[in-house]
Amino acid sequence: MTRTTSIASPANTIPITITNIEIIDLRFPTSEEAHGSDAVHVDPDYSAACVILHTDSAHQGHGLTFTIGRGNEIVCQAIRSLAPLVVGRSLATIRANRRGFWRSLAQDSQFRWLGPEKGVMALALAAVINAVWDLEARVAAMPLWRLLAEMPAEELVAAIDFHGIRDAVDEASCLAILHANDPTRSERIARVQKDGFPAYTTSCGWIGYTDEVVRARCREALADGFTHFKMKIGQSLEDDVRRARIIRQEIGPKSTLMVDANQRFDVAEAIEWIRPLAPFDIWWFEEPVSPDDVLGHAAIARAIQPIRVATGEQCQNRVMFKQFLASGGMQICQLDSCRVGGVNDNLAIMALARTFGVPVCPHAGGVGLCELVAHLILVDYIRFNPTMDGRVCEFVDHLHEHFVDPCVVKRGRYLAPQLPGYSAEIKRASLEAFAFPHGPEWTRRAAAKSAQHNGASR
Amino acid sequence: MTRTTSIASPANTIPITITNIEIIDLRFPTSEEAHGSDAVHVDPDYSAACVILHTDSAHQGHGLTFTIGRGNEIVCQAIRSLAPLVVGRSLATIRANRRGFWRSLAQDSQFRWLGPEKGVMALALAAVINAVWDLEARVAAMPLWRLLAEMPAEELVAAIDFHGIRDAVDEASCLAILHANDPTRSERIARVQKDGFPAYTTSCGWIGYTDEVVRARCREALADGFTHFKMKIGQSLEDDVRRARIIRQEIGPKSTLMVDANQRFDVAEAIEWIRPLAPFDIWWFEEPVSPDDVLGHAAIARAIQPIRVATGEQCQNRVMFKQFLASGGMQICQLDSCRVGGVNDNLAIMALARTFGVPVCPHAGGVGLCELVAHLILVDYIRFNPTMDGRVCEFVDHLHEHFVDPCVVKRGRYLAPQLPGYSAEIKRASLEAFAFPHGPEWTRRAAAKSAQHNGASR
Numbered sequence: 021m022t023r024t025t026s027i028a029s030p031a032n033t034i035p036i037t038i039t040n041i042e043i044i045d046l047r048f049p050t051s052e053e054a055h056g057s058d059a060v061h062v063d064p065d066y067s068a069a070c071v072i073l074h075t076d077s078a079h080q081g082h083g084l085t086f087t088i089g090r091g092n093e094i095v096c097q098a099i100r101s102l103a104p105l106v107v108g109r110s111l112a113t114i115r116a117n118r119r120g121f122w123r124s125l126a127q128d129s130q131f132r133w134l135g136p137e138k139g140v141m142a143l144a145l146a147a148v149i150n151a152v153w154d155l156e157a158r159v160a161a162m163p164l165w166r167l168l169a170e171m172p173a174e175e176l177v178a179a180i181d182f183h184g185i186r187d188a189v190d191e192a193s194c195l196a197i198l199h200a201n202d203p204t205r206s207e208r209i210a211r212v213q214k215d216g217f218p219a220y221t222t223s224c225g226w227i228g229y230t231d232e233v234v235r236a237r238c239r240e241a242l243a244d245g246f247t248h249f250k251m252k253i254g255q256s257l258e259d260d261v262r263r264a265r266i267i268r269q270e271i272g273p274k275s276t277l278m279v280d281a282n283q284r285f286d287v288a289e290a291i292e293w294i295r296p297l298a299p300f301d302i303w304w305f306e307e308p309v310s311p312d313d314v315l316g317h318a319a320i321a322r323a324i325q326p327i328r329v330a331t332g333e334q335c336q337n338r339v340m341f342k343q344f345l346a347s348g349g350m351q352i353c354q355l356d357s358c359r360v361g362g363v364n365d366n367l368a369i370m371a372l373a374r375t376f377g378v379p380v381c382p383h384a385g386g387v388g389l390c391e392l393v394a395h396l397i398l399v400d401y402i403r404f405n406p407t408m409d410g411r412v413c414e415f416v417d418h419l420h421e422h423f424v425d426p427c428v429v430k431r432g433r434y435l436a437p438q439l440p441g442y443s444a445e446i447k448r449a450s451l452e453a454f455a456f457p458h459g460p461e462w463t464r465r466a467a468a469k470s471a472q473h474n475g476a477s478r
Numbered sequence: 479m480t481r482t483t484s485i486a487s488p489a490n491t492i493p494i495t496i497t498n499i500e501i502i503d504l505r506f507p508t509s510e511e512a513h514g515s516d517a518v519h520v521d522p523d524y525s526a527a528c529v530i531l532h533t534d535s536a537h538q539g540h541g542l543t544f545t546i547g548r549g550n551e552i553v554c555q556a557i558r559s560l561a562p563l564v565v566g567r568s569l570a571t572i573r574a575n576r577r578g579f580w581r582s583l584a585q586d587s588q589f590r591w592l593g594p595e596k597g598v599m600a601l602a603l604a605a606v607i608n609a610v611w612d613l614e615a616r617v618a619a620m621p622l623w624r625l626l627a628e629m630p631a632e633e634l635v636a637a638i639d640f641h642g643i644r645d646a647v648d649e650a651s652c653l654a655i656l657h658a659n660d661p662t663r664s665e666r667i668a669r670v671q672k673d674g675f676p677a678y679t680t681s682c683g684w685i686g687y688t689d690e691v692v693r694a695r696c697r698e699a700l701a702d703g704f705t706h707f708k709m710k711i712g713q714s715l716e717d718d719v720r721r722a723r724i725i726r727q728e729i730g731p732k733s734t735l736m737v738d739a740n741q742r743f744d745v746a747e748a749i750e751w752i753r754p755l756a757p758f759d760i761w762w763f764e765e766p767v768s769p770d771d772v773l774g775h776a777a778i779a780r781a782i783q784p785i786r787v788a789t790g791e792q793c794q795n796r797v798m799f800k801q802f803l804a805s806g807g808m809q810i811c812q813l814d815s816c817r818v819g820g821v822n823d824n825l826a827i828m829a830l831a832r833t834f835g836v837p838v839c840p841h842a843g844g845v846g847l848c849e850l851v852a853h854l855i856l857v858d859y860i861r862f863n864p865t866m867d868g869r870v871c872e873f874v875d876h877l878h879e880h881f882v883d884p885c886v887v888k889r890g891r892y893l894a895p896q897l898p899g900y901s902a903e904i905k906r907a908s909l910e911a912f913a914f915p916h917g918p919e920w921t922r923r924a925a926a927k928s929a930q931h932n933g934a935s936r
Contacts (some may be wrong), residue, residue, distance in 0.1 A: 090588035130548035139597025184768040186744040286644040
C-alpha cells in the first residue's frame, strides 16, 4: 500500500484496523444537587456508556452515549454485543462504504428484532458510530465538523441510509441540497471559525432549583452574554407561572424564553397548561407529550400557535423525524448526537429538516452532548441549512471539566472545535474515578450510605 | 390477615411475595432449516428471554419475551436490571394497584431514558409483566384469559395506563366499552370454551422454503382445516409471483391469502410491489415499510385498497398503536404478546382497536407467542371486540413441544387454554438443553463447528 501525505484524505492510505473495544460505565452523582431535574426525570445521575476503539496504530476512537443512571449497564451490554461486528474492521473498508458499515450494525438480521433502530440498541449504536467517526477525524487530523464540512457532496450522501425516508428525501434530492449550498460553503466555514454558533442556556431553569437559585442563574447567564433561556415546567402550574414571571423579570422583554415539559402531559392537558404561560412570551413549547406521539404533537402545534412545538431529543430515528417534520408536529428540530444511530443518522435528519424547512436547534446537556453537537450544528449550518437566523443550540454548563477537548461557549456562542476528532474523549482520571460501581467516587458513596444505614439501624 | 376460600379472588388473601427472579437465555437453532425466514430476518434463531418469578410460596410466575438470536443476552441484562423493582413486592400490593406497579417499571425515572417504552426495555418489561400475570392467574387457579374475562370492568380499567392515549380512549370511554359488552359476556365465554377462535397459518410460506416444501405445507395445512394462509414476500418479485400462484392453486379460490413483507420496502416501492400480486386476491399486506412509519402505512393503505394494510408485531407501545389506528395506517391490528409492555399495555391496545373499529388479528409464532396470544385473543373477543367475523389469529407450528401447556390448534382453531396461568412455562429439560451458550445443544454445535474449522484449516 502506498503512503502519501495528502491532507485531504490521509485515512484512505494508512492501514488502520480496530483491534479492541473498551467500554466504560461512567456515572456522575448529579441527583445529589438536582442538576438536570425536570418534571419526569426527577433524580438523574448523568451517565455515559463510553467507547474507546483501540487500533493497531497509535490512533484511538472515542465515542459515548448519554443516559441518566440506572440502565447504563444495559447500554454497555448492548455495545459489548455489537463489538464483534466492529472489531477486525479496517478504517479503509469502513470509509469505502460508510452506509454499508452503518447498516451492518443498525440492521443486523438478528439484532434488528430488538428495535429496529430505537431505544437501547440505537443508543449503543450511537456510541459505536460516534467513536468510528472520531477515529476517522483524528486520523485525518481534523475536527469532525471540518472533515464533514469539506467532504465531497457525493461522499457525504453515500454515508446516509435513506431506507424508510425515500418518500421525503433520497440520494438525488439530498445531493441537490448539498450542491445548492456548495458555492457559499467556504464563507460559512470562515464565519463559524470567527463567530461560532448561537447557544441558549437551560442551566437557569431546572425544576429542582429554588427561586433564589433561578434568579442567580439568570443573572449569571445574562452576564455571560446569553439571550435565550429555557425553563422546565410540568410539576405544578402555580410554580411554573411564578418561575416564568421571575425569569422574564430577570431576562427582560428582549430576551427569548422557551419552556420544556419533558413529555409530562396528555394532548389536551398540554394545550391547557401552556395558556397561562403564554403571556410571558414563549418561543417554543418542548416535548409536551410522549416523544412517540407524532399526531399529538401536530394537534398541539395547531392549537397553540404562534408558540412553536419543539421536539427531537428522544425521537428515535430518521423515520420518526420524517413524520414529525411532515406532519407539522416538530416546528423546531432538536436533534441529539447520541439518541439516534450516531453521525450517519443525524446527517439524514439534517437533510429532512432542510427538506421541510424546519430550523435545527440541537438538544444538548447531559454528559458530552454539548461537546458533540458543537460539531453537528456547524455541519448542519455549513452543508444543509445555511442560516443562523432563528437558530440556537442548547448549552448546559455541567461536567465539561471531564473532557479532554471541552466545548467552549463564550458570549452566548459555541466556538468551533479545533482539535482533531469528535471531542468525545473523557480524561482517564475521570473515567477511573466515576466508573460505576467500582470507581472510588462510587465506592466512597456506597460506604458512606452503608455506614449511615448501620448507624440508623442501631 | 384473614384467609378465605373465595374462588373469585383468592389472591387477595394469600400473602405471597416475590423473592427471586430467575432469568434464562434460551435459543433454538432454527436458522439451520430456514424456519421463520423472511425478506429481512434471513437467519433467525428463535429465542426467548425467560423469566421465572420465585415466591415464598409454592407458586411461580413464568414469563418470556421473544427474540431471534443475537441480542437475547441484552434483553436478559435488562430483565436483571429491572429485577430490584420487582423482588420483594407482594402479589397483594401489585393487585391493589396494577397500573401503579406497571408504571413503576415502565416509567422508572432513570430507566425511562432508555426508551421510554420501546425496544429492549419494552421487551424486558413484557417478560416480567407477563410473568406477574401468570403468577396471579396460577394463584387464582384460572387460565389467564378466564381471570381477565371475569374481572370486574372497573378492575380491568384500573390495570391500564392511559397516559399518552387519553385523546383517543380514557378511563371513562374504556369503561363504557366494557360495560356495553358485559351483558353478552357469558355467551362468548361459553362459545370459546366450545369452539375456540379462528387461526391462520404462516408455516407454508417462509421465504427460505423451496416450491416443493411450500406445496407440501399448503396441503398439510388444508388437511388440518386451515382456511387462511400467509406467505412471506420481498426478496424477489418473480419468486413472489410464482409462489403466490402456487399457493393460490393449492388452497383454491375460497381460502384467504395474506402477504407479509417484514418492513422490506420504502413507501413507493411497497405500492409498486403489491400490484402484480393483487390478482391472487390478497386480503392484507403486512408490514410493507418501517414499523415506525405511521404516515407511510397510511399512504400505502390509501393507495392499495381494497387490499388492507396490517401491522403491529413491532409496534412499540400504545402511543404508536393510537396513531396507526387513528391515521388509517393499521387496518388489521396485529398486537403481539411480548413486544409492548405485556398484558397491561395490550389491554390498552384492545381498547384502542375497539375505539377505532379495527379488527384485532394477533401476531404469533416465534417462541411462546402462540401460547400467550391464545389467551389474549379470547380476552379481546370477550371484553373488547365481541365478534369473530373477519378475525383470525396467527399460528405457526414450531417449538410447542417445549411448553408445559402448549397451545392447541384443531381444525384451524385455537382452543381455549385450560390450565391455570398464562401458558408461558417451558419444560425444565428444554431450558437446560437450549440455554445459551452453555446448554448441551449449543456446546455440541460449538464443538462441531470448531472441529470443522480445524479440519478446514489443516
